[in-house]
Amino acid sequence: MNRYFFPVGMRYTTLEERKQFYAGEFELKGVSEWFSSGIDKTRFAVIIGRHTKIFSKKYKYEASTTILLNELSDLPDLRCQIIEFLPEAVYYDRNIYDENGIRVGQEVAFDLDPENITCPIHGSLEDKMKRQQGLSFCEIESAIVKKEAMGLYDFLEKRFKNLRAVYTGRGFHIHVFDPEAYGLNTQTRVKLAKQVKDSGFHIDEWITSGEYRLIRLPYSLNGLVSRIVLPLKRDELENFDAIHDKRCVPRFIARRFSSNCKHERFI
């Protein structure tokens, strides 16, 4: 099994911890606020154990695939369906569908991940891939990716009005909620992605171009690093600390932290 390396305090979430999180800590209120126009037509998906290889035995054949959840009756139903699979990651479909299920648009989003940052210690993405460490990242890459997120937000503000940043557990997403952005055609999206990339931001172009339509669900758990996916305001980005910020550290990790601190004081 391939092992990845993360900043201190970040690690895979166990199945039991995923269960604890989704049963007791998952904030449906936040999810409901995120989808301000309702979740009637929103589709959700999970990946049980593609990267972590942690999954319930009954789902061993589906562990690496993307599983589309059934249509939700209401938000608590989302919690129930997630608990059934206990996934490492939860996503929603950015496509907008009409009442007949025909795709009529897509939310524009930008994805900044730490592995795309060239690190003075760990090298470029290519170097990391060669060592099979494509998902590993360090504090330096984390700090650079956060800076890029702030820069990208400011860059996009020249063109769009309603932006939202999300800490994903590894990097950041910037979502565009301007009504006219939903209707942009593929050509314009590809051009926009290229323009952002040419301006020096290390985005994954296929998210912006629309090729990959799923995006991490805010307030869900990133089971690769045990962090809560957290929407952040522009002015919160600067001082955001993913290692310690209580809003993104799940209880099963926070408890461990506080007991460690006590221990250190006694040495």
Ligand SMILES: [Zn+2]
């Ligand atoms: Zn590094």
